[in-house]
Amino acid sequence: MADDWQRVDKVIQWAGLSTNSFALNIGLTRAENLYRIKKGKNGVSKELAEMITRRYPDVSRAWLLTGEGSMFLCPEEGRGGIPFYESDIMNLVRQERMPTPTAILPDPRFKGCTLAALLLNDSAQPDIPCGATLFVERKPDVEHIVPGYRYVVVSDRVVGLRRISYAPGSDRLSLEAANPRYGTMVIDRCEVDALYLVRGFTVIFN
Numbered sequence: 001m002a003d004d005w006q007r008v009d010k011v012i013q014w015a016g017l018s019t020n021s022f023a024l025n026i027g028l029t030r031a032e033n034l035y036r037i038k039k040g041k042n043g044v045s046k047e048l049a050e051m052i053t054r055r056y057p058d059v060s061r062a063w064l065l066t067g068e069g070s071m072f073l074c075p076e077e078g079r080g081g082i083p084f085y086e087s088d089i090m091n092l093v094r095q096e097r098m099p100t101p102t103a104i105l106p107d108p109r110f111k112g113c114t115l116a117a118l119l120l121n122d123s124a125q126p127d128i129p130c131g132a133t134l135f136v137e138r139k140p141d142v143e144h145i146v147p148g149y150r151y152v153v154v155s156d157r158v159v160g161l162r163r164i165s166y167a168p169g170s171d172r173l174s175l176e177a178a179n180p181r182y183g184t185m186v187i188d189r190c191e192v193d194a195l196y197l198v199r200g201f202t203v204i205f206n
Helices: 004-015 019-026 032-038 046-055 061-066 073-081
Strands: 082-090 104-107 115-118 131-138 150-157 159-166 174-176 184-187 194-204
Touching: 004 019, 004 032, 004 046, 004 061, 019 032, 019 046, 046 061, 131 150
Parallel strands: 082 115
Antiparallel strands: 082 104, 115 131, 131 194, 150 159, 150 194, 159 174, 174 184
């Protein structure tokens, strides 16, 4: 049976957030409460379980408190469901606190994705049309980059959908938009604040 921190961490990973962002997302003023659980100094309190399940109603409060049963109230839906946000993905990934999903998509083609949201600009045309729904998987850091793949990149200089490669003669990152109007830019690896691998897209929700 998973211990208290393993259960909390499982929800954090499922939500696709860092520990600090998750703390803010559920209404904690700071993440110290979570780190005390990680260190084994605290357990999951009823108050914390209530905060988590209020923000993520698919998560089982009883499982958070005891570890018994399934993480999700509807296990099959929870394991395969992808939170879908009917909003611009570029605005969504900048937010410290994720809003409540519009729907949960039980789409086995993109199992393991962190979220799905709308692409509302033409930076990926003609490869991906404006209005498509992107299915993305959050990556923990730039060490997980696979050169040549498309990512939603979040940094101070750019938030956009780009194909990433390494700039010639350096370990800096070259970000190329499919639409030549957006051009190519080169940034340092340390400039990347968040990274989402594009696993696929559909045009169902345009």
